[in-house]
Amino acid sequence: MIAVGEAAPLVPGVTFEEGPVALVFYKVTCPVCQMAAPKVDVMGQAYPGRVVGVGQDPPGELERFGRDFGMGVRAIPDLPPYDVSTAYGIESVPTLFVIDAAGTVADVVVSWDRAGYNRASAVLAELLGVEPVTVSESSDGLPPFRPG
Numbered sequence: 001m002i003a004v005g006e007a008a009p010l011v012p013g014v015t016f017e018e019g020p021v022a023l024v025f026y027k028v029t030c031p032v033c034q035m036a037a038p039k040v041d042v043m044g045q046a047y048p049g050r051v052v053g054v055g056q057d058p059p060g061e062l063e064r065f066g067r068d069f070g071m072g073v074r075a076i077p078d079l080p081p082y083d084v085s086t087a088y089g090i091e092s093v094p095t096l097f098v099i100d101a102a103g104t105v106a107d108v109v110v111s112w113d114r115a116g117y118n119r120a121s122a123v124l125a126e127l128l129g130v131e132p133v134t135v136s137e138s139s140d141g142l143p144p145f146r147p148g
Contacts, residue, residue: 001089004108008099009087013076014052016103020127022051022120024073025085025095028065032148033094036112037069039135039142040094043117044073046133047124054078056085056093092148098123111148114138 002008014021024040026033044051053075055062062075078084088097091110098107098120107123109116117135125132136142 001091001095001108001110002087002097002105004105006105008097008103008105009084011052011054011076011084016099016101018101020050020098020100020106020124022047022124023054023088023097023099024051025054025056025078025088025090025097026065026093027056028061030093030148032112032146034065034069035142035146036094036117037065037071039112039117040073040096041071042133042135043121043124044071046121047128047130049074050124050128052076054084056082094148096120098127100127112142112146114142114144 022043051073053073055075056078059077062077066072066075096109097105100106107120109120114136121135122132
């Protein structure tokens with residue numbers, strides 16, 4: 001898997017030079033992705049245009065997932081043979097990458113990890129020069145961690 005400090009592979013439709021971005025790799029049938037979707041949306045609302053889903057499903061299924069599970073971020077399909085997911089070394093979903101404007105990975109979170117998502121939010125906020133948003137708190141009913 002691509003690690004912090006490494007160059008991020010290109011993603012069709014995403015330009016790192018326009019500013020830092022968070023990429024969230026997911027699959028519509030993944031229960032952990034479904035659980036995390038509203039929290040991805042919290043990041044998307046906090047940092048408009050800077051959070052992008054990379055879904056391993058056709059566009060129509062990605063749109064339906066967004067509606068059904070409350071994830072309103074832009075979704076880019078990564079269809080078989082999953083070139084983008086392979087380039088990033090995705091082994092489980094969800095996996096979140098924060099990438100700076102130079103195209104370098106600044107943070108990685110694998111699975112649902114409350115502390116990791118909050119940290120990634122803070123990293124993205126710092127790169128954007130804005131106040132960070134807490135993505136998840138213990139009172140929201142989600143577990144602190146759930147493997148993807």
